[in-house]
Amino acid sequence: MLNNIFKHEISVFNCVDIIQISEQFELPEVEEKAYSFIAQHLNELVKTEEIQKLSIENMSFLLDSNGLKNVSELELFEATRQWLMFDQNRYQYIRPLMEKIRFPQIPPRDLLRYVNFVDFMRIECNYLLLEASNYHMLPHSQPILQSVRTQVRSNDFRMVVVGGVDQQDRVSNQLLALTPDVSKSDFLPPMHEGLCSHCVAVLNNFLYVLGGQNLFDERGNTAVNSVVRYDPRFNIWMRIASMNDKRAGFTVSVVDNRLYALGGVNAAGRLSSMECYSLEDDRWRYVASVQTVSFMIDSMEK
16 A cells, blocks of 8 residues: 555656655565656756655666656756755765766857866866767767666667659658557658658668669659758768769668668669678778669569
């Protein structure tokens, strides 16, 4: 009965107390429910004095979580800073807690405005600022500059439908993200232009959209060589180096942190070339050719 009372009476103003009571009296279900509540309402909790009641174990657990909702990394940093400054006995936890803040996911302008000036960041955690700075200075290399602090803070998985052609042969620039059971869907920011007969690849949780056509054409006469990348961390698109060849109806593979584009068709006819994209220098290079090319779109065989 006590379990049910606690689980149904959780609020921003008692959730920390409920966690501590559940720890003391070994009520794991209540503790899990309270942590889940905080994860969903941390943006509200940080505006109250209740957050100061959290223990170092509570703070560590929350900052390790991928389930936090409606709160940015900058807000997490500020809440953690206030928690640390509340009691000088907490200063010993500066490094362990700051290492749990995902600084590369804070926009550069906000890092300069709100983080760099903090004394303990410059003195004790300068290596974290350097990591974030390097990450932002090398945008094309970000998918291979991965660490715990660059991972998206989410437990959600999505299937994404990218572009395509409708029944009237109109080319779409929309991205539809669906839950695995297809029960919910949301639109992501659209691409700069509509695409069909294109390829999509995922590299370390970055979405690449390559080639294709802006206008539907069965023979690839309107093929393009453009490549764009979507970053779910900042919810933005970025153009990267274009492929050497315009391609539609081709194949893309990810191998050892490289993108390989093979075959396809364009206005000049069928392609037998293969090229590789290097993230280190944002460049495509020819690596091989094939004598027989298989196409991804049946209509292009006609």
